[in-house]
Amino acid sequence: MSQFTLHHLITTPPFLFKKYEDIELSKGEQLIEQGWEMNTRTSLEYLLRSLYEETTLIHHRLYYLIHYAKTQDEKIRCLAANLDDLELLMKQDKKNKKLYSLLIAFQSLFLAEVFWEEEFTRHNAEELWRCTYNEENDFTDIAGLPAVVMNRIPLFKKTKKAFTERLFSLPDDSALFTYAKALSLYSKDSQSKKAKEMLALSLQLNPNVPEFILTKKRIPKxxxxxxxxxxxSEAKYIGYLSGESWWSVKGAIDFLKLASG
Amino acid sequence: MLQNFFLILAEILYTCSMKPEQVVVDWLYGYETPNEIEGVPVAFSTPHNMMRAPRNTEIHNTQINYITRSKDFSSIEEINAFLNPIMLNPNNMYKALDEANLSEEEIDHLAYLEIINEAYQSTGERAMRLVLQSLLYSHKPIDAYLWIANHLSKTPEEIFQMLSMAVETAELTLDKKKRKSEMGQFWNCHEFRPFMRAKANLADFLYSYNTSQEDIQQAIETMETLLEYDLQDHMGIRFLLMGIYSFHEVFDKMDALYQRFPIDHQNPLFLYPMAYKQYFTLGPSHESTKSFLSDAIQKNPYVITLVLDNENIPSYEGSFYHKHSLEEAFYFFNTNYDYFEPDDKMLLWLTEAFQTYMKSQQEGFS
Known part of the structure; x- marks a missing residue:
C-alpha cells in the first residue's frame, strides 16, 4: 500500500488540510484551490486574483517556494514569513489550533529541508529536527520524519546520543529504517556482524535500493x-535521502556493493 | 469612408502645414515625459498610464534618497559633487547603497521596487511570476495590488476590493507629519506616489463603473483631492476631470480648471471641452466659442473628424501618444466619448468650423 512521503506532506497546501478537517474554505482559498494543480499560468492567475479575498500570503509563498525560488535566502524568506503568519493565525483562531500546529510543524520541516540543501546551514536543519522530534512535542509521530532524519545522521555535525537512540529504537520493519541502521552500525564498526545482518534484512525488504546509491549519477536529485x-519508488526515496550519507562513510559503498552482489 | 477621407485629408494638410520645430517646441503639457531627446518628439504618457504603472525614476529616486538622507550638504555644488559620480556609474550607486547602512526593511523595499518595476514592463506569465515574487519583499505591495486589479481581476467586485485594499494599504504608508509638509507636492515625494496611483485608480474605477450617484460623487471628490495633493498634477487627472465636468455640465468647475492650468490652454484635451461648454453657455456664434473650437481644431483636427463621423471610435489602449496625433484624438474619446453625440444644430456648428479650418489650411498650403 502506497504512502505519502514527508516531502509530499510539507509541500501540501494548507487549503487541502483544511478540507481534510472539514473546515470551510474562504473565497480566496477556493480560487487558490481551483488554480493550484493547473498549468503555471492559470495557477498564477488564480493565486494573484485570490488576494482580493485572502488576507494571508501563506499559499502564495508556498507556491513561489515550490516552483520558483532559486536562492536559499528566498526560500527561507518564504518559510519564515509563513511561520510568522501561522503563529498569528493560531492565536487568532483558537478553534483550529490543531490544524495550525500541524501546518507550523510542516513549514518548519520544510525549512529544515531548505537548510539541509546547503552544507554550511545543515546545523540549523539538525536543530530543527531535534526540536520537532522531541519527546515533549506532539509531532513525534509525523509520518516519514524518522526515516528522513535517520538516513542523514552520518552527515550530522553534532549527534546527540539520546536523540539517535530514540530513532534507532524504531522497529526493523521498513527498508526506510533498516538501510539507515545498517549504515550507522557499519560506521561505528566496519566488522560489525549486526551491520551485515541489518543490511541483509534491508536487501530482503527492498532489493532495489543499491541501484540508487552505488552510482553517484543515479542518486535521485x-x-x-x-x-x-x-x-x-521506495528505493528511489531511500537513494535520495541516504545517497550522500553512504558515500560519506569510508568503505560503506563497498560494504553495500558486496552485500548486494 | 467619410471618416477615412477626413482622417487622411486632415493628416496630409496638418503634416504639410507643420514646421518641424513646432513638434518639439510646444511640448510642455505638464506631464512627466520619458525618453526626452532634443529635437525628437516626446511621447506623452496618458493619465491612465501614469496612474497604473510606477515610473522608472522611482527606484532611482528612492536610492538617491537613501544615500543622501544622512548627509549634510551646504550647497547645490556639494550635492552635485557627491551625486555626479554616482549618476555616471551604476557600480558607484551600489557601493553608496552599501555604505548607507540601510535597514533590512529598506533593502527589501528596494528589491520590491525593482521586481515590481520589471513586472510592469513584462507580460503574461513572467509578469505574474514577478508580481508574486514582489509580495515576498513588501508588506505594503500597493503597486502589486494595482497590477492585479488592472490585469487579472475579473469582476467589478474583485476590482473594487483590490483597489480598496491598495488604497487602505497606501493610507498606512503615509507619515502624518510628512503628509502635512509635502501637501501640494505629493508627486515629488517618492513614497507618496503609490498612494496617488491607488487613489486615482479607485476614483477612475468608481467613475467608469458608475453604479450609483454616490460612487460618481466619490470619484469626482477623490480626483479633486488628488489635484490638491499634487498642485502641478503630474498624473494628468485634470484631463479626466475636464471630461467628467463636461459630461455632467458642471461648467463653473470647467472654467476654474481651465484657469488653474494655463499650461494647457493650447491642449486639445482642454480646448474641445471648453468649446463645448461655450457652445452651451454662450451659443455657437459667440467669438469665445469660435475661438475655442478653432484653437482646438488647430491643435488636433483628428478629434473633430472623428466627431463628424461618429462611429466605431476605438478605445485607445496605448500608454503613450504624440501631440497632435490620431492617438491623442483616440485618447480624448476615452475620457470624453459619452457626451460627444452632436444633434443637427451642433453638427452644423462643428462642420462649419472644420470647413473654415480646411479652407485656411488649403490657403496656407497653396
Missing amino acids: NPVDEIEPGQI
Whole structure:
C-alpha cells in the first residue's frame, strides 16, 4: 500500500488540510484551490486574483517556494514569513489550533529541508529536527520524519546520543529504517556482524535500493511524493535521502556493493 | 469612408502645414515625459498610464534618497559633487547603497521596487511570476495590488476590493507629519506616489463603473483631492476631470480648471471641452466659442473628424501618444466619448468650423 512521503506532506497546501478537517474554505482559498494543480499560468492567475479575498500570503509563498525560488535566502524568506503568519493565525483562531500546529510543524520541516540543501546551514536543519522530534512535542509521530532524519545522521555535525537512540529504537520493519541502521552500525564498526545482518534484512525488504546509491549519477536529485514498501519508488526515496550519507562513510559503498552482489 | 477621407485629408494638410520645430517646441503639457531627446518628439504618457504603472525614476529616486538622507550638504555644488559620480556609474550607486547602512526593511523595499518595476514592463506569465515574487519583499505591495486589479481581476467586485485594499494599504504608508509638509507636492515625494496611483485608480474605477450617484460623487471628490495633493498634477487627472465636468455640465468647475492650468490652454484635451461648454453657455456664434473650437481644431483636427463621423471610435489602449496625433484624438474619446453625440444644430456648428479650418489650411498650403 502506497504512502505519502514527508516531502509530499510539507509541500501540501494548507487549503487541502483544511478540507481534510472539514473546515470551510474562504473565497480566496477556493480560487487558490481551483488554480493550484493547473498549468503555471492559470495557477498564477488564480493565486494573484485570490488576494482580493485572502488576507494571508501563506499559499502564495508556498507556491513561489515550490516552483520558483532559486536562492536559499528566498526560500527561507518564504518559510519564515509563513511561520510568522501561522503563529498569528493560531492565536487568532483558537478553534483550529490543531490544524495550525500541524501546518507550523510542516513549514518548519520544510525549512529544515531548505537548510539541509546547503552544507554550511545543515546545523540549523539538525536543530530543527531535534526540536520537532522531541519527546515533549506532539509531532513525534509525523509520518516519514524518522526515516528522513535517520538516513542523514552520518552527515550530522553534532549527534546527540539520546536523540539517535530514540530513532534507532524504531522497529526493523521498513527498508526506510533498516538501510539507515545498517549504515550507522557499519560506521561505528566496519566488522560489525549486526551491520551485515541489518543490511541483509534491508536487501530482503527492498532489493532495489543499491541501484540508487552505488552510482553517484543515479542518486535521485529530487524526492518522490509517494512510496510503496519494497518497490522502486521506495528505493528511489531511500537513494535520495541516504545517497550522500553512504558515500560519506569510508568503505560503506563497498560494504553495500558486496552485500548486494 | 467619410471618416477615412477626413482622417487622411486632415493628416496630409496638418503634416504639410507643420514646421518641424513646432513638434518639439510646444511640448510642455505638464506631464512627466520619458525618453526626452532634443529635437525628437516626446511621447506623452496618458493619465491612465501614469496612474497604473510606477515610473522608472522611482527606484532611482528612492536610492538617491537613501544615500543622501544622512548627509549634510551646504550647497547645490556639494550635492552635485557627491551625486555626479554616482549618476555616471551604476557600480558607484551600489557601493553608496552599501555604505548607507540601510535597514533590512529598506533593502527589501528596494528589491520590491525593482521586481515590481520589471513586472510592469513584462507580460503574461513572467509578469505574474514577478508580481508574486514582489509580495515576498513588501508588506505594503500597493503597486502589486494595482497590477492585479488592472490585469487579472475579473469582476467589478474583485476590482473594487483590490483597489480598496491598495488604497487602505497606501493610507498606512503615509507619515502624518510628512503628509502635512509635502501637501501640494505629493508627486515629488517618492513614497507618496503609490498612494496617488491607488487613489486615482479607485476614483477612475468608481467613475467608469458608475453604479450609483454616490460612487460618481466619490470619484469626482477623490480626483479633486488628488489635484490638491499634487498642485502641478503630474498624473494628468485634470484631463479626466475636464471630461467628467463636461459630461455632467458642471461648467463653473470647467472654467476654474481651465484657469488653474494655463499650461494647457493650447491642449486639445482642454480646448474641445471648453468649446463645448461655450457652445452651451454662450451659443455657437459667440467669438469665445469660435475661438475655442478653432484653437482646438488647430491643435488636433483628428478629434473633430472623428466627431463628424461618429462611429466605431476605438478605445485607445496605448500608454503613450504624440501631440497632435490620431492617438491623442483616440485618447480624448476615452475620457470624453459619452457626451460627444452632436444633434443637427451642433453638427452644423462643428462642420462649419472644420470647413473654415480646411479652407485656411488649403490657403496656407497653396
